[in-house]
Amino acid sequence: MSSFKITLNELDTPVKVLFTGYLTTVAIGYLFALIQILFTHGMADGKFGLSIDDIVYSYYGNRSGTVLENKLAGSMKGKATEQETFKIIQWVRDGASQNEYVNGQVDKIIDAKCVMCHNEDAAGIPNFDEFENIKELTTEDEGATFSSLTRVSHIHLFGISFIFMFIGLIFSFSTTASSKYKSIAIGMPYAFLIVDILSWWLTKLHPMFASLIMVAGGGMGLSFAFMWVVSIKEMWFMEKAWFCKAEPTCKQKLKQAVKLLLKAIKFTQMTLLPKSFALLKSSFSWLYKKMK
Numbered sequence: 001m002s003s004f005k006i007t008l009n010e011l012d013t014p015v016k017v018l019f020t021g022y023l024t025t026v027a028i029g030y031l032f033a034l035i036q037i038l039f040t041h042g043m044a045d046g047k048f049g050l051s052i053d054d055i056v057y058s059y060y061g062n063r064s065g066t067v068l069e070n071k072l073a074g075s076m077k078g079k080a081t082e083q084e085t086f087k088i089i090q091w092v093r094d095g096a097s098q099n100e101y102v103n104g105q106v107d108k109i110i111d112a113k114c115v116m117c118h119n120e121d122a123a124g125i126p127n128f129d130e131f132e133n134i135k136e137l138t139t140e141d142e143g144a145t146f147s148s149l150t151r152v153s154h155i156h157l158f159g160i161s162f163i164f165m166f167i168g169l170i171f172s173f174s175t176t177a178s179s180k181y182k183s184i185a186i187g188m189p190y191a192f193l194i195v196d197i198l199s200w201w202l203t204k205l206h207p208m209f210a211s212l213i214m215v216a217g218g219g220m221g222l223s224f225a226f227m228w229v230v231s232i233k234e235m236w237f238m239e240k241a242w243f244c245k246a247e248p249t250c251k252q253k254l255k256q257a258v259k260l261l262l263k264a265i266k267f268t269q270m271t272l273l274p275k276s277f278a279l280l281k282s283s284f285s286w287l288y289k290k291m292k
């Protein structure tokens, strides 16, 4: 078979625009996925930011309490006042009877503070107009249900494999790495994806697998970033070398640049990140309030 090679650099501009448009959109999608993770799983332990605890709570559950209690301490924190929250929790601990639900006026709190979101029009979250739906949440928190895991698993497998199909295809026309390393980079996200989803199920069975979810998720993100950067670089910035040639002035500049970068990373870690997290958090809670 005669060999037929396309390289990213030599593509016609319209094709480059097509590829770049796709890569940009998918990158923004990835960003939103991360924000989504931060705001659902990230809040599972009641603190902002993703931790192993969040993952354990999301998949294995927090078996020291009921779903309702854990949500009120986690992502539903602040939806009711502390006193109201206390009242709900007390009702749960006292056996969550329907009588007490009405007599203790827990129903009033739920109506006033929860039903605006948890009603029959809301998709995917329980409708609190029905007592049974609340009652169900007063049992031990066993994390993700098998039906929700099945649903999310198949959506992720189908959806993400498509994303990596196109990213891998675009990246396969790159020339920076040898065929061997390209094959590894292209295959990696699929391996990570399968491990990621498998580890959700494993974590559902035992919390020790939670770190596997983090590793697999991180690996998937790294493969994504690597293929993305190389593809964009080869399409538009091929003339510029990745690194210096052996001349001393350039090396010196590189050293300075690395120093600057390290400083920037330190600054980002110490000041920028906490501040922007706080900003992001408050702007999203503002947005969340506006959109509900």
Ligand code: HEC
Pocket (backbone or CB within 6 Å): 039, 040, 067, 068, 071, 072, 075, 076, 079, 080, 110, 113, 114, 115, 116, 117, 118, 125, 126, 137, 292
């Ligand atoms: C602004 C809208 C909104 C309000 C108000 C709200 N919730 Fe939620 N609730 C959600 C969303 C969205 C989810 C799904 C995401 C999540 O689990 O964090 C959810 C999930 C839950 C869950 C988990 C359901 C499940 O099946 O896992 C519980 C329990 C819950 N809320 C309780 C409450 C209670 C109690 C209140 C009132 C004090 C309340 N929520 C107020 C939007 C809301």
